[in-house]
Amino acid sequence: MSRINLMSKNIKRFLRISFALFSSQYSLMIEYRAEIALWAISGMLPLIMLGIWRESGISLALSLNKDWLTRYFISAFIVRQFTAVWVMVSFEEDNLEGRLSPYLLQPIMPFWRYFFSHIAEQFSRIPIVLIMLLLVFISMPGAFWFPDFGHLMISIFAIFSAFCVRFLLHWLFSMICFWTDRASALERLLLIPYLFLSGLVAPLEAFPDSIKTFALFTPFPYILSFPSRLLAGQEINIIKNFLILFLWGLVLILLGHYFWKLGLKRYSGMGA
Amino acid sequence: MTAISVRSISKSYQISEKSPGIKAALMHMFVRKTKNILAVNKLDFDIEEGEIVGFIGSNGAGKTTTLKMLCGLIHPSSGSINVAGHIPVLRQNSFLNKITLVMGQKQQLIWDLPPLDSLRVNAAVYGLSNREAKKRIEELSTMLELGNELYRPVRKLSLGQRMKSELLAALLHRPSILFLDEPTLGLDINSQIRVRKFLVEYNKKFGATILLTSHYMGDITSLCKRVLLINEGKLFHDGMLLELTEKLSPYRCVNIELTSPIPREQFIQLGNIVKYDQNLIELLIPRSELTNSLTTLLNNFPIKDLEVKDPPIEKLIGNLLEKGQINL
Numbered sequence: 001m002s003r004i005n006l007m008s009k010n011i012k013r014f015l016r017i018s019f020a021l022f023s024s025q026y027s028l029m030i031e032y033r034a035e036i037a038l039w040a041i042s043g044m045l046p047l048i049m050l051g052i053w054r055e056s057g058i059s060l061a062l063s064l065n066k067d068w069l070t071r072y073f074i075s076a077f078i079v080r081q082f083t084a085v086w087v088m089v090s091f092e093e094d095n096l097e098g099r100l101s102p103y104l105l106q107p108i109m110p111f112w113r114y115f116f117s118h119i120a121e122q123f124s125r126i127p128i129v130l131i132m133l134l135l136v137f138i139s140m141p142g143a144f145w146f147p148d149f150g151h152l153m154i155s156i157f158a159i160f161s162a163f164c165v166r167f168l169l170h171w172l173f174s175m176i177c178f179w180t181d182r183a184s185a186l187e188r189l190l191l192i193p194y195l196f197l198s199g200l201v202a203p204l205e206a207f208p209d210s211i212k213t214f215a216l217f218t219p220f221p222y223i224l225s226f227p228s229r230l231l232a233g234q235e236i237n238i239i240k241n242f243l244i245l246f247l248w249g250l251v252l253i254l255l256g257h258y259f260w261k262l263g264l265k266r267y268s269g270m271g272a
Numbered sequence: 273m274t275a276i277s278v279r280s281i282s283k284s285y286q287i288s289e290k291s292p293g294i295k296a297a298l299m300h301m302f303v304r305k306t307k308n309i310l311a312v313n314k315l316d317f318d319i320e321e322g323e324i325v326g327f328i329g330s331n332g333a334g335k336t337t338t339l340k341m342l343c344g345l346i347h348p349s350s351g352s353i354n355v356a357g358h359i360p361v362l363r364q365n366s367f368l369n370k371i372t373l374v375m376g377q378k379q380q381l382i383w384d385l386p387p388l389d390s391l392r393v394n395a396a397v398y399g400l401s402n403r404e405a406k407k408r409i410e411e412l413s414t415m416l417e418l419g420n421e422l423y424r425p426v427r428k429l430s431l432g433q434r435m436k437s438e439l440l441a442a443l444l445h446r447p448s449i450l451f452l453d454e455p456t457l458g459l460d461i462n463s464q465i466r467v468r469k470f471l472v473e474y475n476k477k478f479g480a481t482i483l484l485t486s487h488y489m490g491d492i493t494s495l496c497k498r499v500l501l502i503n504e505g506k507l508f509h510d511g512m513l514l515e516l517t518e519k520l521s522p523y524r525c526v527n528i529e530l531t532s533p534i535p536r537e538q539f540i541q542l543g544n545i546v547k548y549d550q551n552l553i554e555l556l557i558p559r560s561e562l563t564n565s566l567t568t569l570l571n572n573f574p575i576k577d578l579e580v581k582d583p584p585i586e587k588l589i590g591n592l593l594e595k596g597q598i599n600l
Contacts, residue, residue: 013399020396024382024389031384101345102380105373107365108397268285269345 017108025120040128046076049201062206070143071232072203079227081129082122083163087114088187091174101269147233158227161245166223168252178263199225219248275449275481276319281351283312283337311337313505324475324482326496334505335485339451343373356449372447376457379438381426387437388422391444398445412440416470432463452484456491468494517582523556529577
């Protein structure tokens with residue numbers, strides 16, 4: 001079989017597995033639609049921050065325009081909704097309860113099961129996010145905007161890339177389960193830099209220069225601030241930000257792969 | 273041809289120990305006492321293609337740890353394993369396509385969806401075409417006597433139906449080596465019989481090699497000619513089930529019916545008296561003395577009927593598993 005045929009066969013197989021995993025996980029998510037709605041509502045922090053920033057005088061002191069802030073936080077709300085990651089909790093549960101063992105005995109990396117479970121969840125929350133956006137625009141009609149098609153597509157791609165990098169970051173930290181059995185406390189720890197360095201509670205413009213410089217050396221601003229500003233149609237260096245995002249992705253893939261191999265040697269098949 | 277070859281494998285774990293109470297908990301926070309547990313100790317055995325082998329032992333004897341090493345879930349501390357020509361821990365796709373592990377107390381089916389959803393995922397993962405998957409699902413569901421259950425959410429199925437669906441999911445890719453860890457755990461007697469019947473059928477139809485652990489001796493006696501008995505991580509017996517009976521019980525059971533009663537004292541020198549009830553006597557006689565004792569009985573006692581048999585294997589192994597140790 002030629003190399004091209006083999007590659008095409010592998011791609012077809014992967015697409016079929018992806019679709020099967022996605023559709024089964026989507027069916028599962030639909031079973032819990034009330035829970036999905038609650039999760040979506042729990043991601044309202046950027047809208048709360050919008051209310052705080054619009055009404056405070058700090059924005060004026062920092063010369064941040066109210067319309068600019070409004071679009072930024074509405075975009076951050078959308079980005080946050082579609083970059084939510086809980087793989088550390090799921091992986092920890094599966095590891096402790098022995099569900100990881102049957103996954104490990106199938107000819108597909110368990111990584112993909114968690115990945116498509118997240119993608120399915122994001123699809124299932126689309127209607128809920130649209131309703132929430134509708135309510136936001138009804139309450140603030142002046143804030144409505146809709147990006148042109150090209151802009152929308154590139155923003156969706158940036159959000160998906162940001163999700164992948166965030167997922168890879170959490171996946172890497174999930175590997176700690178192989179050493180300590182539990183990793184969910186680390187997720188809480190990871191939430192702090194994510195909240196403050198990603199631009200979720202305040203745009204990076206509001207940070208002192210030293211903190212802003214520090215933040216830009218971490219993956220967090222590229223996970224939230226970059227796609228949010230892109231979606232809001234604000235000025236940003238698209239190529240540079242995409243390149244940094246991909247670089248982080250590559251580093252996390254390599255580290256994730258290394259620690260996965262190392263961790264499996266320590267796997268005790270607990271609970272199974 | 274050898275399907276499974278195990279050479280001197282051992283597995284040790286490090287576990288931390290803690291005494292009860294708040295003081296011990298505080299101490300445990302800062303200083304951990306650890307202990308090495310040798311779960312499996314230098315096991316050696318081979319299993320031929322198509323064999324059904326029972327893997328028995330008391331709780332904590334090392335059965336599940338061994339199964340986990342055989343299917344590549346955990347690394348042995350020492351020794352080597354070859355399963356279907358592969359080193360299990362490498363978990364190559366070609367190896368994973370040949371094996372399956374079914375754990376009676378664990379499930380791979382998605383709890384809130386019908387088994388068919390999980391089967392669709394398995395079919396894609398194992399690269400089965402839709403037509404082939406459908407054909408296999410029909411074939412296996414007929415063998416397992418599963419019907420509409422495949423369309424109901426797993427959480428709504430009975431334990432027996434769930435176990436049969438688990439077996440279907442685990443065997444959809446038609447593995448040639450089956451590791452079954454307590455596959456009939458918690459099932460009622462009818463479901464147990466159905467699962468056993470299915471395993472025999474699957475073994476005959478596809479020539480599959482089966483290594484089975486079970487605490488239900490019915491599973492072992494009805495499925496396995498050969499058994500591996502493991503105790504405290506060490507292999508105690510590898511051979512025919514009948515040989516194990518001889519090993520576990522160096523006695524034979526002799527039931528005697530007399531034409532007229534004989535005083536109890538006269539039987540003491542012949543063996544252990546298990547039962548003495550007028551004309552009916554049951555003796556346990558050491559195998560080495562059986563011929564002499566029977567000759568004495570037939571020549572000197574008014575025998576109406578006499579039966580010599582082995583103590584039931586279920587009882588022997590059951591006692592063994594209950595005690596958790598082997599006393600010779």
